[in-house]
Amino acid sequence: MLTHPKPLAGKRARTVVLGAGGFVGAACLRQLRAAGIETLGLGRTEIDLLSVGAAGSLRARLRPDDTLVFVSARAPCRDAAMLVENVRMAEAVCAAIKGASLGHLVYVSSDAVYRDSADPISETSCAEPGSIHGAMHLAREVILRSEYAGPIAIVRPTLIYGIGDPHDGYGPNRFRRLARTGKDIVLFGEGEERRDHVYLEDVGELVRRIVERRSTGVINAVSGAVASFREIAEATARHFTPRVSVNDSPRAGPMPHNGYRAFDAAALGQAFPDFRITAWREGISLTCGLQKKGGAT
Numbered sequence: 675m676l677t678h679p680k681p682l683a684g685k686r687a688r689t690v691v692l693g694a695g696g697f698v699g700a701a702c703l704r705q706l707r708a709a710g711i712e713t714l715g716l717g718r719t720e721i722d723l724l725s726v727g728a729a730g731s732l733r734a735r736l737r738p739d740d741t742l743v744f745v746s747a748r749a750p751c752r753d754a755a756m757l758v759e760n761v762r763m764a765e766a767v768c769a770a771i772k773g774a775s776l777g778h779l780v781y782v783s784s785d786a787v788y789r790d791s792a793d794p795i796s797e798t799s800c801a802e803p804g805s806i807h808g809a810m811h812l813a814r815e816v817i818l819r820s821e822y823a824g825p826i827a828i829v830r831p832t833l834i835y836g837i838g839d840p841h842d843g844y845g846p847n848r849f850r851r852l853a854r855t856g857k858d859i860v861l862f863g864e865g866e867e868r869r870d871h872v873y874l875e876d877v878g879e880l881v882r883r884i885v886e887r888r889s890t891g892v893i894n895a896v897s898g899a900v901a902s903f904r905e906i907a908e909a910t911a912r913h914f915t916p917r918v919s920v921n922d923s924p925r926a927g928p929m930p931h932n933g934y935r936a937f938d939a940a941a942l943g944q945a946f947p948d949f950r951i952t953a954w955r956e957g958i959s960l961t962c963g964l965q966k967k968g969g970a971t
Contacts, residue, residue, distance in 0.1 A: 676893050678889050679825070688740050691716065691745065693743075694715030696840075711882070723766045724766075743881060751809075779822055785832040795894070796937070796940070827891060827893070831894075832894070837965065849911075850910050850962055852918065854962075861920065863923070880893070895942075898937060939951065
């Protein structure tokens, strides 16, 4: 749950986005700048958090009362070596802000910190990850909370779709790329598993709202609705001509999340009653339109 100690009125401090060159960081930067908030975007070319001296380099760029949005990660985290690297990145951030007069810290984590559940997951659900990726994010959350005594907000997005995803993971982003190039969409099994997906720009807007209010606490970036991968694939295929086929394939392993990953979005509605989450059909239409118009990926 989030609390909002800062009123909307008044001059807003600068926001530094760490990981601004990435998929989610770039969306946060767009939303912050569109709202007229002074920003500094830092990608890996500006600061490599795994390099010697990274903490000092970041500290030198921070001003008193800045908000720091920490998005940088090596993701998805697949093995122990990547886990260690991600923890080292968090360690560098903690070293940079320790003793500094940082005004606010926002960490973009992941819904992977939650264990699977047959019921919709909420912010009060058990944080018991079943993957290395989830363990990495939960470890970084704990590190940041233990090392930083100031106000902190943690955002846990579910599976994000939108333009600019570099990973090409199974789901809406891969389906869109296949359909655009005239290639059939191949599902895992029959694509029957159902889960929540969240639109990239909604995640950026949520971070912007948290920055503006200097909110503290934990919030899930979710839509509150579920759709099957088959539904998403069929909806995506309809946006491109010639229309590609959506085909089943033999499932090689167990169904992720036991075939169901749903979220209760009540806390998001309570925190920001006027925040309109993009429904998945609308989001698919928006991203397909952007790809056809601009050739974006």
